[in-house]
Amino acid sequence: MNALPTPPDIVRCAYMDLVVTDLAASRAFYVDVLGLVVTEESETEVYLRTFEEFIHHNLVLRQGPVAAVAALAFRVRTPEDVDRAQAYYEALGCRTERRASGFVRGVGDSVRVEDPLGFPYEFFYEVDHVERLAWRYDLHNPGALVRLDHFNQVTPDVPRGLAYLEALGFRVTEDIEDSDGIVYAAWLRRKDTVHDTALTGGNGPRVHHIAFATHEKHNIIHICDKLGALRLSDRIERGPGRHGVSNAFYLYLLDPDGHRVEIYTQDYYTGDPDNPVVKWDVHDNQRRDWWGNPVVPSWYTEASLVLDLDGNVKAVEVREEPTELAVTVGADGFSYTREGDAEKGFKLGNTL
Ligand SMILES: [Fe+2]
Numbered sequence: 001m002n003a004l005p006t007p008p009d010i011v012r013c014a015y016m017d018l019v020v021t022d023l024a025a026s027r028a029f030y031v032d033v034l035g036l037v038v039t040e041e042s043e044t045e046v047y048l049r050t051f052e053e054f055i056h057h058n059l060v061l062r063q064g065p066v067a068a069v070a071a072l073a074f075r076v077r078t079p080e081d082v083d084r085a086q087a088y089y090e091a092l093g094c095r096t097e098r099r100a101s102g103f104v105r106g107v108g109d110s111v112r113v114e115d116p117l118g119f120p121y122e123f124f125y126e127v128d129h130v131e132r133l134a135w136r137y138d139l140h141n142p143g144a145l146v147r148l149d150h151f152n153q154v155t156p157d158v159p160r161g162l163a164y165l166e167a168l169g170f171r172v173t174e175d176i177e178d179s180d181g182i183v184y185a186a187w188l189r190r191k192d193t194v195h196d197t198a199l200t201g202g203n204g205p206r207v208h209h210i211a212f213a214t215h216e217k218h219n220i221i222h223i224c225d226k227l228g229a230l231r232l233s234d235r236i237e238r239g240p241g242r243h244g245v246s247n248a249f250y251l252y253l254l255d256p257d258g259h260r261v262e263i264y265t266q267d268y269y270t271g272d273p274d275n276p277v278v279k280w281d282v283h284d285n286q287r288r289d290w291w292g293n294p295v296v297p298s299w300y301t302e303a304s305l306v307l308d309l310d311g312n313v314k315a316v317e318v319r320e321e322p323t324e325l326a327v328t329v330g331a332d333g334f335s336y337t338r339e340g341d342a343e344k345g346f347k348l349g350n351t352l
Contacts, residue, residue, distance in 0.1 A: 058104025192271030
């Protein structure tokens with residue numbers, strides 16, 4: 001195998017460039033309901049950030065014809081790492097596009113790539129700094145979103161994706177597999193949390209969700225209460241609950257276009273070089289929800305399309321290996337609550 005150039009030193013997931021079909025409806029969801037902070041906006045774009053963020057934005061809402069993800073953007077450690085990113089992807093044979101003045105407002109010299117899995121990744125260092133509103137409790141709402149935590153991507157071949165992302169410098173923290181060696185999902189980090197992105201096995205390239213962090217569990221409960229009060233409970237797809245994987249408290253919402261947003265809090269520190277990898281059995285009922293609550297089928301099957309660098313929707317490839325839904329839910333599926341259980345172990349009341 002030919003040696004690849006040094007990969008860019010990626011600091012963290014930084015923002016998502018998201019195409020929405022009704023900008024006013026999406027703005028109402030992300031700003032009026034979820035309380036993200038508007039850094040700036042125009043007729044066609046809204047730039048949003050979390051309360052602890054000091055770079056220009058964590059989410060761009062962009063009016064467009066098809067709901068899709070235009071870029072998953074990562075901050076790199078130095079300006080030279082943007083050069084490294086471009087050289088690295090060119091060596092991989094991927095299409096790249098460099099723009100010295102950036103692809104979006106508030107971000108300078110950047111490179112966008114169509115990566116080997118078909119995802120549009122962006123790498124940047126230069127950025128406009130804005131006020132970090134961490135101490136501005138006069139502005140916080142009870143469900144305050146304080147940080148961008150991670151992305152989650154759907155790809156047909158998880159081991160192939162892992163090999164690519166580990167070579168790029170990501171480290172695996174957890175995965176879901178079975179005794180035949182099939183990998184259903186994996187979590188990968190650059191910053192010292194459980195992940196900056198995750199790979200979910202399924203038809204892809206698609207984006208499963210973007211996740212924002214709150215400080216505490218009660219902030220997530222408030223978001224649920226608020227959605228109920230607004231008669232928007234149908235935006236709640238799954239949760240609230242406690243994950244097995246990542247140990248985080250979670251809630252999954254769907255925005256007006258069906259883009260999935262996770263609200264996430266209290267995973268654990270992963271920064272040591274010998275951080276242990278946690279492996280979950282796909283048949284363990286507590287892997288996705290520590291309390292054993294079932295996962296709704298839409299959570300397994302639905303995800304956002306992604307765009308290529310010309311703005312066209314990327315074709316979706318079908319996963320050939322068994323899906324997590326197929327092996328854990330339904331007539332042929334099997335899950336257990338206690339190791340050694342011989343019968344399907346979903347909670348009484350499960351109707352899936
Ligand atoms: Fe997540």
